[in-house]
Amino acid sequence: MTKALRAHRLSNMGFRRWRIANSSEAAPATTVLRGCWPFSRANARWVRPHLVLWAFDADNRSWGHMNEPHDLDAWRKGERTRLIDARMAVPASGREERTLRIAAQLEELIGDPAGLVVSAYWPFRGEPDLKPLLKRLRERGATTALPVVVRKAEPLVFRAWRSGARLERGVWNIPFPADGPEILPDIAIAPVVGFDRACYRLGYGGGFFDRTMAALPRKPRFFGVGYAEQEIATIFPQPHDIAMQAVITESEIVRPA
Structure with missing residues (x-):
């Protein structure tokens, strides 16, 4: 779950798939990406050191994440x-x-x-x-x-x-x-x-x-x-x-x- 998704699309049987960085494992063909920014409860404000993209499969199970580039x-x-x-x-x-x-x-x-x-x-x-x-x-x-x-x-x-x-x-x-x-x-x-x-x-x-x-x-x-x-x-x-x-x-x- 903690390995970052490489921003590279793979073509496989017409599906869009995402490969985990430094791994041969591929995400399910139905993977989608969703973005969110961390929320600081301490001072009730949104903070954005970086955007985090979480990948979910068809059953809405979290599968991995990809961090926003620092620059x-x-x-x-x-x-x-x-x-x-x-x-x-x-x-x-x-x-x-x-x-x-x-x-x-x-x-x-x-x-x-x-x-x-x-x-x-x-x-x-x-x-x-x-x-x-x-x-x-x-x-x-x-x-x-x-x-x-x-x-x-x-x-x-x-x-x-x-x-x-x-x-x-x-x-x-x-x-x-x-x-x-x-x-x-x-x-x-x-x-x-x-x-x-x-x-x-x-x-x-x-x-x-x-x-x-x-x-x-x-x-x-x-x-x-x-x-x-x-x-x-x-x-x-x-x-x-x-x-x-x-x-x-x-x-x-x-x-x-």
Whole structure:
């Protein structure tokens, strides 16, 4: 019970399994991870020297734990580099084929878009290109939008956008609508660098989407999109991290347990 789980996924008969560090023993295929922070009864407050993730099997029996890295920022930075490099290594044709499957599942999940404001993003560094999906949603009655970085450490705003609208270059040289009115999305779609089964998102480190979801006066349906191999054991979510309602990959729709 005290051996730490190695943050490495093993593929076995289609199940997600976790191997104990320094051991050949593997967790049951139905293992799930849950996180908690220690609670100090002495002074009635939450303390967080590190996040502890406990693994449970299908019968809810505790099976092991994995500790949060001591330098979480460095760990996340390393994971971003690894995951982006892996995504960029996929040939463009392969990413396009996967994106078609992601878009089909996302369109089904959205349902009837008539009258809805749907925000996505301008693709960057091998992310799924959802611009054709936005075009189809507009044709079915949706208003489409893109996020805009106003300034560092502030929430995003969303501006109406359609094909042919004038664009300017912003953070990381990503295009954004130059003239569209600011609107509130009913559905916000964000790309992921990494994600976990609890639908927490590892992004680029700016905190823009978490900050934005916390600040919006009306909470949209919040979906993440990415490729299946971008899944990791956990992002080690912090109090400011906000879980998405679903993550859509080319192979499945992941929802929090």
